[in-house]
Amino acid sequence: MLCIEAKSLSRSYGNVIAVDSIDLSVEQGKIFGFLGPNGAGKTTTMKLLTTLVSPSSGTITILGIDTSRYPLAVRKKIGVVLQQPSYEPTLTVEKSLEEYGMMWDVDPKTRKDRVEELLSTFDLQDIRKKKNDDISIGQRRRVQVAREFMHDMDLLFLDEPTAGLDPSARRGLLDYIKGKVQNGLTIFFTTHILEEAEYLCDKIAIINRGKIIAIDTPDELKNKFGREKTIKIRIGNVKDISSVLQGVGNYEVGYDEGTIITIHSADSEQVLVKILQALQSNNIPVEDLSVVPTSLEEIFLTVVKNSNASNISSGK
Ligand SMILES: Nc1ncnc2c1ncn2[C@@H]1O[C@H](COP(=O)(O)OP(=O)(O)OP(=O)(O)O)[C@@H](O)[C@H]1O
Ligand SMILES: [Mg+2]
Known part of the structure; x- marks a missing residue:
């Protein structure tokens, strides 16, 4: 009932x-x-x-x-x-x-x-x-x-x-x-x-x-809404990280006791393999690595943001 x-x-x-x-x-x-x-x-x-x-x-x-x-x-x-x-x-x-x-x-x-x-x-x-x-x-x-x-x-x-x-x-x-x-x-x-x-x-x-x-x-x-995962990789200080990571997709770089590469991707496994290969061929050791599934919080933020955007575009 x-x-x-x-x-x-x-x-x-x-x-x-x-x-x-x-x-x-x-x-x-x-x-x-x-x-x-x-x-x-x-x-x-x-x-x-x-x-x-x-x-x-x-x-x-x-x-x-x-x-x-x-x-x-x-x-x-x-x-x-x-x-x-x-x-x-x-x-x-x-x-x-x-x-x-x-x-x-x-x-x-x-x-x-x-x-x-x-x-x-x-x-x-x-x-x-x-x-x-x-x-x-x-x-x-x-x-x-x-x-x-x-x-x-x-x-x-x-x-x-x-x-x-x-x-x-x-x-x-x-x-x-x-x-x-x-x-x-x-x-x-x-x-x-x-x-x-x-x-x-x-x-x-x-x-x-x-x-x-x-x-x-x-x-x-x-x-x-949450097929994407977030990958975080910490490596030592690398000056020209962008040339190392050419062609691996969208990523952000931050610095906190080293260089932190963050990637959001629905194909997280493939992206991860590509990055690890690129780092290895440049002799850059990985210090820390984590893959986090999307939380309900991120889904919430995305769904609400998309809904606001579509309201604005339809003039509501
Ligand atoms: N008694 C009222 N008179 C006029 N407007 C009201 C009244 N009650 C709610 N509203 C308006 O209706 C809308 C929805 O309010 P409501 O209280 O249902 O939100 P809510 O989702 O419970 O928010 P919150 O998470 O802050 O509790 C808001 O724009 C609010 O300003
Ligand atoms: Mg309320």
């Missing part, structure tokens, strides 16, 4: 088209990653899908329910952690979780168990009696994310949940999310940390200027 289905979804603010006719489908039990530069339309999309903002046009079905006709029925079945901070300054950490559970009508016994489980999972035990006003920004974010797990839901929307979290808190949250998904939860997730998307997501959509410009599994995105 599809958990999220959006068709020709658009939302404008005045003359800004924040979301521009996007189609989305997310299957149950999957983690869907939503990436894009600042102002691309991620939060607006999330607010549309969670009924917090109404579409200018298009349709949304969440867990089989039409959001424009039955927004309350949708809200009962989903969890949402928004990008902007939200907390009750004078409540303690444990009370924040407790009250959130009450708001969702979770029975007292389950509530108590969940508070303990979440305090420990999100490493909040030591600050459980502190007021939200008196804890750090990252700790507050952890409380904001943790409290959402107080209630049962079928689908959870997370808008940059890991922003401001330290590496171990971040990894803890990602692994907790993975466990929940194994138990059937579906997640719609935005992030700017691309390793995170790669670690977590079954499918990734990249949005730019309101339009979806790529959508696929992380592996397929790499296949499609």
